[in-house]
Amino acid sequence: MPELPEVETTLKGISKGILHKKIRSFDCRDKRLRWPIPADMGSFLKNQSFENAYRRGKYIILNLADKKGSVLIHLGMSGKLRISKDLKSPVKHEHWDINFNDGWTLRYTDVRKFGALLKTKKDPNKHVLIKHLGPEPLSNKFNGEYLFAKSRKKTLPIKNFIMDSKIVVGVGNIYANEALYLAGIRPTKKSGLISRCKYEELSHSIVITLKDAIEAGGTTLKDYTNAKEAPGYFKKELKVYDRGGENCLKCKKILKEIRQSNRQTVYCTNCQN
DNA sequence: CTGGTGACCTGGCTGC
DNA sequence: TGCAGCCAGGTCACCA
Numbered sequence: 001m002p003e004l005p006e007v008e009t010t011l012k013g014i015s016k017g018i019l020h021k022k023i024r025s026f027d028c029r030d031k032r033l034r035w036p037i038p039a040d041m042g043s044f045l046k047n048q049s050f051e052n053a054y055r056r057g058k059y060i061i062l063n064l065a066d067k068k069g070s071v072l073i074h075l076g077m078s079g080k081l082r083i084s085k086d087l088k089s090p091v092k093h094e095h096w097d098i099n100f101n102d103g104w105t106l107r108y109t110d111v112r113k114f115g116a117l118l119k120t121k122k123d124p125n126k127h128v129l130i131k132h133l134g135p136e137p138l139s140n141k142f143n144g145e146y147l148f149a150k151s152r153k154k155t156l157p158i159k160n161f162i163m164d165s166k167i168v169v170g171v172g173n174i175y176a177n178e179a180l181y182l183a184g185i186r187p188t189k190k191s192g193l194i195s196r197c198k199y200e201e202l203s204h205s206i207v208i209t210l211k212d213a214i215e216a217g218g219t220t221l222k223d224y225t226n227a228k229e230a231p232g233y234f235k236k237e238l239k240v241y242d243r244g245g246e247n248c249l250k251c252k253k254i255l256k257e258i259r260q261s262n263r264q265t266v267y268c269t270n271c272q273n
Numbered sequence: 274c275t276g277g278t279g280a281c282c283t284g285g286c287t288g289c
Numbered sequence: 290t291g292c293a294g295c296c297a298g299g300t301c302a303c304c305a
Contacts, residue, residue, distance in 0.1 A: 002298060034281075034300085058299075077299055078283080093283085112282045114299060129301095156276060165300075172298060221298065222285090261277070264296085 002075040004137070004170025005213035006224055006232065007058050010081050013227025014106060015053045017083035018062070022049050022101040030095040034076060034116045037096065044069065044119050045098060057133045057169030061124045070124040076114025082107055082227050134168045137206050142168060144200030151191040151199070158194060159187035159260055162206065171206060173263050174219055177241040179205040186272040187265045188258075212237060240266040 002010065023045045031037040038044070051065040060073040060081075073081070085104045090097070096117060098106040108117065120127050135141035150167055151158075161167060163176050171179070180187050182205035185198060194202075213219060218232030221242065225231055239249055241264075244257025248268040257266050 006298070032282095074299085076282095077297070110282095111284070112297085112299095114281070154275080160276085163299095174298065219298075224298070262279090 002058060002079065002224065003172035003175050004058060004210055006218035007055055007060060007075060008214050009218040009226045009232060011053060011055050011060050014081055014083045017104050018106055019050050019053060022047060023098060024101045025099045027097040029090060033095065033110065033113050035118060037117045038119055041119060056130055057165055059130060069119055069121040072116065072118045072124060072127060072129065074116040076110060076112060078112040079108065079110040079115035080225060082229055132166055134166050137168050137170055137210055142203060144196065144203040147203055148196045148199040151194065154192040155190050157188050157260060158185055158191045159265060161191035170210065174241045175209050175213065177266055178239060179209045181240045181267060181272060182209060184272055187260060187267050
């Protein structure tokens with residue numbers, strides 16, 4: 001489900017409802033996510049409050065006030081967060097709640113359980129899952145020159161390269177397909193053989209694709225919804241993803257669908273070289 | 274180090 | 290209708 005734009009949209013949706021409020025309790029109904037939810041998460045959170053919330057890659061990081069530690073949330077493939085003051089009693093797949101003193105609840109739902117809820121007392125940016133992440137694509141550390149330098153002598157396909165979170169965070173399968181189409185680069189091309197000039201185009205394409213998707217509230221393919229349970233509207237903007245066998249919007253040729261690393265790749269054999 | 278594959282988990286859809 | 294097989298927005302552990 002969630003790539004950078006969906007995580008960003010989720011974060012915007014929950015921030016106001018969770019910050020600067022005393023945490024009354026934590027309810028865990030199933031701790032078996034990607035990693036087990038720590039057994040002492042309840043005591044870690046109780047009577048604390050979240051001072052600020054931000055996104056790093058596809059992680060949502062919530063810092064407790066008075067440097068009491070941080071919470072890391074990852075949505076995996078099917079995770080959803082929502083915030084409400086009148087939630088119904090939890091049903092299947094609604095694995096945990098953080099309850100605030102004012103009656104609002106942050107609830108996590110995740111059918112496939114690839115997501116995570118972790119805690120740390122250290123600087124969260126030094127957490128083992130965070131510290132090796134590459135630059136944010138919407139920061140000034142990310143540009144064509146950076147991608148060009150990182151890719152020298154690499155043989156892996158460009159699509160795998162830009163989906164590697166050590167290279168750049170937040171680019172998942174949908175936006176990798178879209179950005180490569182926009183840049184006119186064939187997803188199978190070896191990353192080490194792409195010119196500096198083409199990387200300049202690609203970095204712009206990634207930024208534009210992500211920004212447009214954030215503006216549209218993310219992409220809802222099947223069941224992504226934001227913190228208020230509304231879908232994202234970027235699906236109608238998708239040019240190639242999920243369109244294998246249909247016509248290229250530029251040249252009308254049939255879009256080719258292949259698999260790379262067991263993930264769907266769609267591209268135009270005419271427009272992408 | 275690098276790149277490729279399997280694993281985790283559940284449900285929806287397709288086709289026999 | 291039943292059921293096997295495949296697919297899905299991620300990414301880590303492990304292997305050659």
